[in-house]
Amino acid sequence: MNKRIRLFAALCLPLAILVQTAAQAQTQDTSERDRSLIVGFLEDNLSGAGRNIRIDGFKGLLSSEATLESLTISDDQGVWLTLTDAVLDWNRSALLSGRLEVEKLSAASIELIRRPETAATTTTPEASVFSLPELPVSIDIGAFSVDEVHLGPEIIGTQDPILLSVFGTASLKDGNGAATLEIDRLQGPVGSFRLDTAYSNADANLDLDLSLTEGQNGLVATMIGLPGTPDLSLTAKGSGPLDTFIADIELATLGQPRLAGRVGVSTIVDPSELQETDEGAQTATSVPQPKTRSFFADIRGDVTPLFDPEYAAFFGASTQLTVNGVSYPDGRMTLDDFSLGTDALSLSGALAIGTDALPTSFDISGTIQTKDGTPTLLPLAGDKRFIDRAEISAQYDATRGEVWSAKAQLSGFDQTDLTIKDVSVTAKGLISRKRHAELSQILRALEANIQIMASGIAFTDPALQTAVGPELAADTQLTWRDDGKLVISDFIVLSQDTKLNAAGTVSGLDSGFTFKGNVALDTPRLSRFAPLAGRPLKGAVNATAQGVFTPLGGGFDAQITGLGQNLEMGIPKVDALINGRSEFALTARRDETGLNFDSLTLQTPAITAQGSGTLTGESSNLELAVRLDDTARLNAGVSGPLSVDANVSQSTPTGPWQTTATMTGPGGSQANLSGSIANTFNTAALQLVGTAPLGLANNMTTAALVQGTAAFNLRLDGPLALSSVSGTITTQEGARAVLPATGLSLSFEKFEARLDNDNAQISAIARADTGGRLTAEGRIGVTSGLQTDLRVIVNNLTVSDPDLYSTTVNGNIAITGALLTGPKIVGALTLGQTDVRVASVALGAGGDILPITHLSEPSDVRQTRARAGVLATDSNDSAAYGVQLDVTVDAPNQVFVRGRGLDAELGGRLRLTGSTQNIVPIGQFSLIRGRLSLLGNRIELTEGELYLQGSFDPSFKLVAETNTDDMTIQVTTSGSVSAPAVDLTSSPELPEDEILAQLLFGRALTEISAFQAAQMAAAVATLTGGGNGIVGSIRDSIGVDDLDVTTSDEGDTALRVGKYLSDDVYTDVTIDSSGKSVINLNLDASDTVTFKGSMSPSGATSLGVFFEKDY
Incomplete structure (x- = not known):
């Protein structure tokens, strides 16, 4: 490796000489090159996401002393670190020998204003490979000093900034190393940190002297939150060979020791490693051998002043930690005994680890309970947590068998929002080492069966209590083998009638684990989660996910299926789509290439949806097809099937989403959507073109009934708001409208609505079937209550009601103002x-319809009754204006x-x-x-x-x-x-009948003849249109049971007079305007049989028998 470095240095030496020569010739040009090349290189390579580095005044990289005036590091909120007047005094030529010799590295000041902003992690469709981060630059500093280090209030949580000085030295030469570090607080409470350490390879001797001291309200006490921020001192000192090294540790506050003790390590020499000297003494062989080392720790003291007073009952006056153990060259380790004790905590035991890194024995026991039995406040962060008692024990001894066991019991758990009466954990299993005959090696295995039971669960939040219930149980079977895989045979969690079940294999525990298996959830009563969701959930759900999952990297390759029954969310339009039996299936995978939806299906009695697609960091494409059996389920005022086929795609990570969709709806309506939606989903450029039958509007209002077809060509360009919509809506030939209230039937010669700038410009011409013409011009605003300004011209319009x-x-x-x-x-x-x-005659003389209670009334029947005006409605439902x-x-x-x-x-x-x-x-x-x-x-x-x-x-x-x-x-x-x-x-x-007799005949009612009575009845019929108010008075005055005026097909008037002769015998006489009469006689023989006879003026007679049955 050193040869390669020297070779690289030799190749670069001519270039370095050339650059240096040019630097001496042209100083100004060198400065500019430093800025443009070297500084740019450093800034680019040291900067990163959320970290921007700026270097100013950089000089002399190729000289023996390099300086820079300032270096700043900033994020999106601004500069958070500033370094000024830095100097690097170093030996350039030493690099050619593979050495870095820095004589001085110093800075006038470092100002750390605040903690840097954590860069937001962008979630991408791709899964990441789990790995440790790599730094772009390697830095090795020998000796350095900083005159002033400014720490901002946000760094340590104080009101004022902290000012420090830093000085240090470091050397590493010929197997000997030494380092010193001195940090002093320059303002405020006294504070200093000292580190002086040295080590020699020759005698394996280590010297360590570490101390930290500070006055009240010091930096360390403030940062760790010690109550009262007392003065503080911490020392760790030790000197000697590593074979018998012991260090003394002490922590003190207010001048009083709080924790003190010793930690050490010593070598246990194997006699086989010794040799005799000439004098007969034994010394270690010169050949280094792996060593057996014993280690210990014994630290104790009163730590209650280091915690809030409320934890005094837990710690008490004495806290002790003791550890004694041995580590062996073959990898074995034993903790012969360890113990941790406070007033409320007692934990002790022994542990032995074999050469295969598996336990060969352990015996551990512990309890948490105050001496007086009162609840114990646990020293944990966050909400206060109390327990009455906790107990744990675990045992295993390989010399006695492969079985291990453990149990834990907790009672009286209490925190602000939750109490649990009892929690029990029972675990048992095997630790086995079996030799494999074919592989000639020992295979290790761990097996565990763990059962957890919690009872008496009580949340203060009623919603959580309803969801979880008073009891919770869990049971799992785990197996780990030498292949590195953890097998979960069965993992079950039960909460009331909800069950969570999982099984599978966990592998890659050393590199970001992967789970392969299935997870199932079965909850027959979603209503228990309704308070938690804040919605009136109902129904049952059974869902299963199976596949491969890598949680740390976010990857998966899974198939998810679900079955719902009678689902409800309390949103009527959604409930109408998911009620009944719902089936859901998704096959998807997420890896380094992106997120892929191989298939997505949703099936309910109302809706069928299918989809697929791919999302990656470079491009994306999604396909979706939806079918709705009847839009009436959405209370949209229209009825009929609806289908939508859509595609959205993105060609670049920040580019727009290209969108196309084809829609077919009720009544033959159809539309095509095309265009793009911004990546931020706040603007779009979309066009919608299609046709729709006007009759769809008939289900939304009874004021007008329309027929025909409307064509629309609309465009949305800009923010997703109505104000961005433009285009036209027109009616095609044959469009008609009927206004039932006026009896008008209109044929549209023209109808056009042109949308632009929040307004719809209306232009319409219609002719009435009865004659005449209507013309409308103006605008209707599409926002702010539909502000309207329409002018309607009525020209020779015939309005009629045939009966009125x-x-x-x-x-x-x-028509002006806001329509809404x-x-x-x-x-x-x-x-x-x-x-x-x-x-x-009185129109609608049939009388009112009697009240009717409609059971399971279909929506179309209810709509018909509403249009007929016989449906009772709440007055509050009417328009408020x-x-x-x-x-x-x-x-x-x-x-x-x-x-x-x-x-x-x-x-x-x-x-x-x-x-x-x-x-x-x-x-x-x-x-x-x-x-x-x-x-x-x-x-x-x-x-x-x-x-x-x-x-x-x-x-x-x-x-x-x-x-x-x-x-x-x-x-x-x-x-x-x-x-x-x-x-x-x-x-x-006078009475009305008397007035009428006087009006018509100038006589009293008792003085008129039968024929005049018939005439008078006809006059009454003329006046009342068939009413019987006056006729009833005449009937009563002449003592008959029936008096009626009839009209023949030829327009002749006749008077019919009838009377019961007995309970079963009825007769009537009809006299027409010519004086001819007909006599009828009825005899009721029984409730169902009647004899009828009649005689005409000509003497003709008739007789009949009639059978009548009411049903």
């Missing part, structure tokens, strides 16, 4: 000829109200204000002219009005008034157009 009204509308409407928090509609509408039809209104409706005339004998014309102006939740109408349509016709009687209308109160079913009131000789009669028709009410009043006051 028909009109033509013109005008302008503006309360927009406002302002505008003016003008009505053309308007026909309002008062319903001849109403649409503000300020709309003027003008109709100067030609508002005709007809039906039920009414023929009226109204006109006026109506202003709708308030909100959709509380419409406040101002103004009305008032009566211009009109009349009421009953049985040829024409009664002039004297009062009338028409107005809206929140729906498209207008409300009105019309009053007709006439005078007879004896009274004044008023007929008032009022209410909604679909279900008006009629009131008859008179002065003087």
Whole structure:
């Protein structure tokens, strides 16, 4: 090796001479070269991740004295170390002889401001190979000095910086070495460290003198946290040959010894190694031989002042450590006895290690318990931990067999957040040495069966208590053999009904272990982990992982499978996807090349997902395919299957993720996504192009029903926010919309939404099937509550309800404000000829649907009931705001109200204000002219009005008034157009049936004929639309059970009068407007059999028998 060094030096010598000659010729050029070449080389090679070194004022590397003005080391937070005015005085030519001779290495000051920032470890997909770090530079310093070393407050935890001086010497020559080191504190409490040591190969003599002294509040006492930071002294002194070396050690505080004792080593000479001198004395042979050495340690003292007073019960007044042992040249070692004792701790025993590094015997026992039996506070960092008692014992003797055993018992464990009543550990096994006949060697093996049981477990955290439970048990079987592998036959942990099981082989224990095997988890009740997760978890999980794992390097090659049953996370949209039986499988590996997902599958009743891919430090590629059976599971308002096929890839470590995806959704919707996402996942450049049926929106609102197809071409460029989206959404030919509330059916000639800068510019033209046109222009903001500014033009729009009204509308409407928090509609509408039809019969006269309780109601049935308005809803579910209104409706005339004998014309102006939740109408349509016709009687209308109160079913009131000789009669028709009410009043006051008789015939009710009664009933039908209020009064006054007015297909009116002659016999007589009558007779023979007979005016008769059964 030395020859190679000399050869390399000889080859470099001409270059060194050339450089030195050039240096003498051009000093300025040399300085620049020093900076550009040498300094750059040193800075580049000494710097690293999180460590940046800067050298200034570097001179004279090729001279006998090299200097630099300053050297700084910094990290991301700035400079943390500064060295100034450094000098290296050395012998250059000695390098040619393979020697480093440094006469002086000094610095004016070193300032250590703070601890350096630990460089963040970047997690990469690749697994690392476990190895010890290698330093880039080797440094050997002979003698050195630093005038001032500044230690910042962050270094030692003091308020003020610490100032030190350092001086040292070192020499190594001809087998003799010596070193001294002196460190003194320059400010504050006195403090000094001294080391003086020397060793000679000739006589194997070692001299050691180490001392540390400091006053109160000293540096060492502060750093190790001694209570009260007392003055401190530590000495270690010894001198003599290594064969009989003994060192005295003492630690003292406040001038009082705390720990003192001796440690030593001596050689046990084998008589076979001795030879006689001429005088007959025995000396060691000149040939060095491996030596048998005994060693000992005996240290004791009162250490309680070194700890907080609360630990006094554990240590007591005396702590002792004694060790006596022997090490043999063949590798054996014995600890003939060792003991460690305090007031609460007693640990002692003996141990023997064979030449094969396995124990040949041991006998160890120990207890922890205070003398008075009170709980013992253990001297451990962190939370305070108490125990009532702990006991351990272990025994083995190879001369008696291969079996070893050990046990430990702990009771009364108590810390801030956890108590355990009892913990027991039982272990037994074999230590065997068996000769292998074929290999001619002894094979070693260790076997262990370990059982752990903990009971009375109580966490203060209820969530942890529910998850772990009051008991925990573990059982494992381990085997280690000469091949270096540790076999885990079975490792089981039980906690309530949760079981963790593992089995496999651990190898490479000397180089970063590898585990090959399987791990299984079975938990039938996830609900026990719900409080810990903070979510209402439910269901059962059984998962297994098998393969090869290298924990220290992070590598693995594994297959993971899982089975879930009725899983729930308390997130409705997720629960809808994972409920039922869930199956999961993953095959993946991670090594030096990267992370590879060979296959990933997820199968539930709702979703199927498959994936694969590779992640490396250079490039990555991922494939994913997802199928959802019905989007209705997500309460998305749409129904139908959804499929997504996606690919993401990255070509460089910091490059963007290239993304493509194809989506097919409900109703034939489809979309293609392409573009890139930044490596930081905060910006993207993506384009989404596709089509979707407009009918998907029908499941989200009942205000409008649409059909047709929408095409979209959208782009996201910038931050992942709606403000970065641009593009267009348009409807294709055939797009239609139906507004059920208004009866309008619209065909879109054009619809376009152009997104840009937080806004969607809207342009739409639609024609109504009934005639007319709607045009909308404006914008809708995509943020801040959907701020809107739309202008709608209504042109000759025909609005009608076949049963109620028909009109033509013109005008302008503006929709402004935030759509999500309360927009406002302002505008003016003008009505053309308007026909309002008062319903001849009450619409929906079938009556209300009786309350029904729906069991296991399907979602589509519930949706149908909601649209029909028969689904009870919580008032709190309604919008918290109403649409503000300020709309003027003008109709100067030609508002005709007809039906039920009414023929009226109204006109006026109506202003709708308030909100959709509380419409406040101002103004009305008032009566211009009109009349009421009953049985040829024409009664002039004297009062009338028409107005809206929140729906498209207008409300009105019309009053007709006439005078007879004896009274004044008023007929008032009022209410909604679909279900008006009629009131008859008179002065003087009479019953309604009497008023009607006087109005029609000028007679009292008792004075009219049967035919006039039929006419009166027809008039009532005209007024009430089939109502029976007045008819009931007439029926009661003439003493019949049934009185009804009917109309034939030809429009003829007839009166039917019926009465029970007895409980089982019923008859009725029908008289038409021409005076013809029909008589019917019914006889109920039983609950199911009825005889019916009839006779017509022509004398024809009929008889029938009817069987009826209710079911």
